[in-house]
Amino acid sequence: MNTRQKNNHKTGYVSHKIYQQHVLSPGHPESPARLQAIEKILDQTGMSKELKHISPKKDPFESINEIHSSNHIRQVQTIPVTGRAAARAVSGVLEAVDAVCQKTVNNVFCAVRPPGHHAQNAGHEEGFCFYNNVAVASRYIQKKYHLQKILIIDWDYHHGNGTEAAFYKDPSVLFFSTHDWYAYPGTGDPSRTGDGKGSGFNINAHLPPGSGDDAIKRAWDKQLWPLLDDFNPDFILISAGFDSRKQDLLGCFSITDQGFSDLTQMGIQIADQYCDGRLVSLLEGGYNPQGLAKAVAAHIKSLILYA
Ligand SMILES: [Zn+2]
Incomplete structure (x- = not known):
């Protein structure tokens, strides 16, 4: 039974000015324009007023240390x-x-840059990522709140190889990724399902170029839902990459804004059914700023509506 308190602001929104100051190189598609487009649409639609705005202040390094090597952290921190x-x-x-x-809010969307799901310990950027935000969050939830079972849903067009690597032998984190196996970074083979005690807890669902709403929903129905009763998650994290949207500059799927809205609703349904509604979504890719903004607006609208 759902015992959640209903909050005045049901959905939180994380942002910070420095997320718009980071530039990989001039003209790079992972650009501040992505967040500017998102903030513009949230203002224009009035949705911004419905959100509880969260400006992060916490020192994250103890938690980053749980996933990344000290050498990697040292290297990243030298980049102005x-x-x-x-x-x-x-x-x-x-x-x-x-x-x-x-329980300040029921769920949160984090409009963060840089993204994270490709980050490992290379000592530099990988796939536009530096720290694996979703992996660090998973360990933080387990350690601070003693919520042990984390479900990560990654709907970015690309495989979240950094996330897979972090939890490949770990049965406490169920990683479900829909992606194009043949795109960057070339990982995401569906036969890779985890190792040792982690066997069966890494789900790579390859979708061919052109895949749309029906294909991704089918993957959830066939490969995610059947695992949930046994896994029984305590917290859901969404690696929300919108380069799986139609008309992306780097992705070749055709998911619509309604599709993202439906996936969000399903994510909340899972959260309600298994983990008292606990869900945090964080931005990964999405490189057509206008398209990204529309998809994020649809996603947030559903986070508010169904929370
Ligand atoms: Zn991506």
């Missing part, structure tokens, strides 16, 4: 602006977890 933005992105996601666990 970017190092601070990457740390603040993690901080934002951790504050979102706090807000949900302390």
Whole structure:
């Protein structure tokens, strides 16, 4: 039974000015324009007023240390602006977890940059990522709130190889990724299902180029829902990449804004059924700023509506 308190602001929104100051290189598609487009649409639609705005302040380094090597952290922190933005992105996601666990809000969308799901310990950027925000958040939830079973849903066009690597042998984190296996970074083979005690807890669902709403929903129905009764998650994190949207510059899927709205509703349904509604979504890819903004607006609208 759902015992959640209903809050005045049901949905939180994490943002920070430094997320718009980080630039990989001039003209790079992972640009501040992505967040500017999102903020514009939230203002224009009036949705911004319906959100509880969260500005992250927490020191994230103890938690980043749980996933990343000290060498990697040292290297990233030497990059001007970017190092601070990457740390603040993690901080934002951790504050979102706090807000949900302390029931300030029911769910949160984190409009963070840089993204995280490709990040491992290379000592530099991988796939536009520096720290694996979703992986760090998973360990933080387990450690601080003693909520042990984490479900990560990754709907980015690309495989979340960093996230897979972090939990490949770990049965406490169920990683469900829909992606195009043949795109960057070339990982995401469906036969890779986890190792040792983690066997069966890594689900790679390959979708061919052109895949749309029906294909991704079918993957959820066939490969995610049947696992949930046994896994029984305590917290849901969404690696929300919108390069799986139609008309993306880097992605080749054709998911519509209604599709993202439906997936969000399903995510909330899972959260309600299994984990008292606890859900945090964080931005990964999405490289057509106008399209990204529309998809994020549809996603947030559903987060508010169904929370
Ligand atoms: Zn991507």
